[in-house]
Amino acid sequence: xxxxxxxxxLIQGIAVAIDSRDATATQQGLRVLASVEPEQGxxxxxxxxxAISPTDRYWLANLDGPRRGRAA
Numbered sequence: 626x627x628x629x630x631x632x633x634x635l636i637q638g639i640a641v642a643i644d645s646r647d648a649t650a651t652q653q654g655l656r657v658l659a660s661v662e663p664e665q666g667x668x669x670x671x672x673x674x675x676a677i678s679p680t681d682r683y684w685l686a687n688l689d690g691p692r693r694g695r696a697a
Contacts, residue, residue, distance in 0.1 A: 632665065636673050643681050648688060 635657060642650035658666055658673075674682060686692060 632661075632669050636669055636676070639673055640676055640681075643677055643685055646684065651685070651688060 635654060639651060639654035639658070642654055658669060661669065677685070
């Protein structure tokens with residue numbers, strides 16, 4: 626049976642944490658993601674956001690509390 630790469634496992638784990646609305650697990654996964662090389666991390670983050678629904682992206686964007694409005 627083929628094994629998944631560590632980056633794929635990380636993205637899948639974060640996606641599952643987001644889907645289950647597990648804030649702690651999501652934050653832990655994002656901390657790990659932040660520790661990888663910038664180019665690889667950006668690519669992985671793009672893959673994650675493409676894989677989750679708009680509702681999930683909204684939840685993720687507000688994970689640390691409501692976002693402030695943009696200054697006029």
